[in-house]
Amino acid sequence: KQIKLAVIAGDGIGKEVVPEALRVLDVVAEIHGGLKFSSTYHPWSSEYYVQHGEMMPKDGLSHLTQSDAIFLGAVGDSSLVADHISLGGLLLKIRREFEQVINIRPAKQLKGIVSPLGNPQNFDIMIVRENSEGEYSSIGGRVHSGEDEIVIQNAVFTKKGVSRVINYAFELAQKRSSHVTSATKSNGIVHSMPFWDEVFKEVAGNYGDVQTNSEHIDALSAFFITKPQTLDVVVASNLFGDILSDIGAAIMGSIGIAPSGNINLNGKYPSMFEPVHGSAPDIFGKGIANPVGQIWTAKMMLDHLGEHEMGRILLDAIEESMQSGIKTADIGGNSSTSEVTDEIIHKLRNK
Amino acid sequence: KQIKLAVIAGDGIGKEVVPEALRVLDVVAEIHGGLKFSSTYHPWSSEYYVQHGEMMPKDGLSHLTQSDAIFLGAVGDSSLVADHISLGGLLLKIRREFEQVINIRPAKQLKGIVSPLGNPQNFDIMIVRENSEGEYSSIGGRVHSGEDEIVIQNAVFTKKGVSRVINYAFELAQKRSSHVTSATKSNGIVHSMPFWDEVFKEVAGNYGDVQTNSEHIDALSAFFITKPQTLDVVVASNLFGDILSDIGAAIMGSIGIAPSGNINLNGKYPSMFEPVHGSAPDIFGKGIANPVGQIWTAKMMLDHLGEHEMGRILLDAIEESMQSGIKTADIGGNSSTSEVTDEIIHKLRNK
Numbered sequence: 001k002q003i004k005l006a007v008i009a010g011d012g013i014g015k016e017v018v019p020e021a022l023r024v025l026d027v028v029a030e031i032h033g034g035l036k037f038s039s040t041y042h043p044w045s046s047e048y049y050v051q052h053g054e055m056m057p058k059d060g061l062s063h064l065t066q067s068d069a070i071f072l073g074a075v076g077d078s079s080l081v082a083d084h085i086s087l088g089g090l091l092l093k094i095r096r097e098f099e100q101v102i103n104i105r106p107a108k109q110l111k112g113i114v115s116p117l118g119n120p121q122n123f124d125i126m127i128v129r130e131n132s133e134g135e136y137s138s139i140g141g142r143v144h145s146g147e148d149e150i151v152i153q154n155a156v157f158t159k160k161g162v163s164r165v166i167n168y169a170f171e172l173a174q175k176r177s178s179h180v181t182s183a184t185k186s187n188g189i190v191h192s193m194p195f196w197d198e199v200f201k202e203v204a205g206n207y208g209d210v211q212t213n214s215e216h217i218d219a220l221s222a223f224f225i226t227k228p229q230t231l232d233v234v235v236a237s238n239l240f241g242d243i244l245s246d247i248g249a250a251i252m253g254s255i256g257i258a259p260s261g262n263i264n265l266n267g268k269y270p271s272m273f274e275p276v277h278g279s280a281p282d283i284f285g286k287g288i289a290n291p292v293g294q295i296w297t298a299k300m301m302l303d304h305l306g307e308h309e310m311g312r313i314l315l316d317a318i319e320e321s322m323q324s325g326i327k328t329a330d331i332g333g334n335s336s337t338s339e340v341t342d343e344i345i346h347k348l349r350n351k
Numbered sequence: 352k353q354i355k356l357a358v359i360a361g362d363g364i365g366k367e368v369v370p371e372a373l374r375v376l377d378v379v380a381e382i383h384g385g386l387k388f389s390s391t392y393h394p395w396s397s398e399y400y401v402q403h404g405e406m407m408p409k410d411g412l413s414h415l416t417q418s419d420a421i422f423l424g425a426v427g428d429s430s431l432v433a434d435h436i437s438l439g440g441l442l443l444k445i446r447r448e449f450e451q452v453i454n455i456r457p458a459k460q461l462k463g464i465v466s467p468l469g470n471p472q473n474f475d476i477m478i479v480r481e482n483s484e485g486e487y488s489s490i491g492g493r494v495h496s497g498e499d500e501i502v503i504q505n506a507v508f509t510k511k512g513v514s515r516v517i518n519y520a521f522e523l524a525q526k527r528s529s530h531v532t533s534a535t536k537s538n539g540i541v542h543s544m545p546f547w548d549e550v551f552k553e554v555a556g557n558y559g560d561v562q563t564n565s566e567h568i569d570a571l572s573a574f575f576i577t578k579p580q581t582l583d584v585v586v587a588s589n590l591f592g593d594i595l596s597d598i599g600a601a602i603m604g605s606i607g608i609a610p611s612g613n614i615n616l617n618g619k620y621p622s623m624f625e626p627v628h629g630s631a632p633d634i635f636g637k638g639i640a641n642p643v644g645q646i647w648t649a650k651m652m653l654d655h656l657g658e659h660e661m662g663r664i665l666l667d668a669i670e671e672s673m674q675s676g677i678k679t680a681d682i683g684g685n686s687s688t689s690e691v692t693d694e695i696i697h698k699l700r701n702k
């Protein structure tokens with residue numbers, strides 16, 4: 001089986017961790033036997049912007065459509081180009097144009113990594129984030145200027161978008177511990193959030209076997225700290241999912257380990273996999289970036305491509321490596337990016 | 352000095368912890384000698400709604416205007432009345448009509464209380480939350496129905512509102528460690544948040560002695576877990592401040608201990624002090640509610656009324672009580688609400 005990957009390393013540490021994860025994927029292919037990855041590399045990044053005045057060529061997206069998945073590092077280097085341009089022109093553009101309407105982000109405690117909450121917490125949360133609308137709408141603008149300036153920002157929630165992400169969460173919950181928590185704020189945000197609650201209730205009615213609860217985003221954020229082990233699938237709007245997934249990364253032990261998948265549901269376009277961390281230009285080039293986020297992201301991609309067995313083995317290898325103490329500084333070790341990758345490959349070969 | 356308090360215990364555990372905090376305030380007055388509190392009690396609550404069809408009388412607000420401060424417990428009991436009605440008709444109504452445009456919420460580790468992050472973390476953050484506009488605007492609505500339904504929610508940010516809260520944060524920072532962190536999300540929310548950033552930059556220009564940084568709300572939420580001791584004053588929009596303050600309460604050890612003040616700046620109306628926790632109807636009547644949130648709220652009110660020395664003594668007494676192990680179950684003790692209050696009063700008398 002040949003898997004076509006479109007690879008965009010992007011900026012900063014994306015350029016360090018993506019090659020490491022590809023090394024791991026080559027070993028996965030080798031172990032599997034019948035699997036082969038063929039990668040097409042796209043140099044789209046903030047540096048590309050400096051040279052070409054755009055984050056990707058005009059026909060850039062058309063180069064990605066034939067791939068089975070997009071494997072992304074990180075985008076953004078504000079010393080070269082403003083974030084809203086780099087992100088809007090590459091990351092958010094692909095998410096939107098390729099209708100990657102769902103963003104899935106696990107917050108699961110890995111063996112061998114100490115949570116700031118202490119060990120063992122045994123939480124295993126899957127955040128299902130709406131990825132196409134809500135608070136991230138580009139609708140809005142300004143009126144007056146100076147001391148009178150007023151800015152309106154519209155959040156747009158559609159029945160289609162909200163029910164789609166909530167349905168996805170319930171389908172997922174059925175394969176897990178059968179519990180869905182909805183992130184709301186209907187006590188303070190009085191149009192969009194009561195609507196979200198209504199749709200949640202409606203969809204829940206079709207999944208009588210799944211337990212549910214609704215929590216306001218403020219309280220839910222606190223629960224990620226005080227009782228994360230009580231959560232299973234958490235479904236959230238674009239903004240709330242964004243916030244919860246960074247909190248999830250923090251309780252896992254480092255933003256450097258958290259993976260994510262941007263899922264296209266209608267089969268028209270490839271899905272895209274990227275770590276939750278950013279490009280961290282400040283640590284770029286030092287060989288200290290944690291490759292686990294990108295490698296765990298590769299595991300999510302394997303799952304998505306139907307290679308669950310290889311995904312399982314890869315996560316095991318990551319956990320065994322962490323347990324052996326070969327870790328980067330952000331999670332309390334003193335190994336380099338490539339040493340961590342080497343160890344994961346070593347564990348993988350011994351499976 | 353006579354201090355007129357308007358007291359609204361509200362719902363659930365508000366009815367338990369408010370009388371406890373008033374007991375403490377009486378002792379404060381006694382110790383001070385020259386201080387006297389005269390309280391007017393208002394029974395406005397969800398029960399009041401059941402009897403009268405409204406959360407407070409039509410002329411309710413006029414009964415509060417003559418007070419020096421409003422001392423509130425908690426509002427909301429969804430078994431009696433929907434949250435958006437109880438909150439909108441009492442809590443949010445007072446915040447808005449009385450132009451309590453700033454909400455201040457400390458996240459400070461108290462001696463004797465174990466943070467879920469481990470001890471000692473030594474963080475001491477003051478969250479300054481915009482309290483009147485932003486994401487909590489009531490503007491918005493729905494179009495179409497069924498599968499085509501679309502809901503628009505408007506967030507409204509004004510130059511006046513944003514610069515006011517940011518100025519407040521800088522003034523406060525000058526009295527503390529001279530650092531302000533701004534919560535933004537301008538990489539994803541492209542109208543309101545870049546405006547917020549602009550105003551922040553403009554105001555910062557007037558406070559050359561104060562250090563600043565801007566963090567996206569997702570990353571900042573994680574920093575509350577991974578490096579809270581690096582934060583001093585954090586200024587945030589209505590929604591972001593709401594979320595951060597619950598995270599702040601969680602890292603302090605319990606939502607049951609966090610206080611807050613809703614500050615009126617123009618002197619036209621009283622300010623209102625309330626704990627961050629809600630009415631928790633599920634634990635009401637068991638005598639296990641943590642009174643520390645309400646008592647620490649009384650300390651904030653004392654500071655606001657210019658009684659800094661008494662405020663300092665009261666916080667010391669709270670910390671000493673916690674260190675002596677007399678705590679409610681939410682923070683690992685087995686004492687009752689009144690036992691904790693008694694101990695705080697005992698420590699207070701020994702000062």
Ligand SMILES: CC(C)[C@H](C(=O)O)[C@@H](O)C(=O)O
Pocket residue numbers: 187188218438593627
């Ligand atoms: C009850 C709710 C409307 C309120 C808010 O979001 O402001 C509460 O969460 C708070 O933080 O005081």
Ligand SMILES: CC(C)[C@H](C(=O)O)[C@@H](O)C(=O)O
Pocket residue numbers: 087092242276538539569
């Ligand atoms: C970079 C930013 C626009 C993005 C988002 O908020 O979606 C990031 O925080 C993420 O979570 O992938």
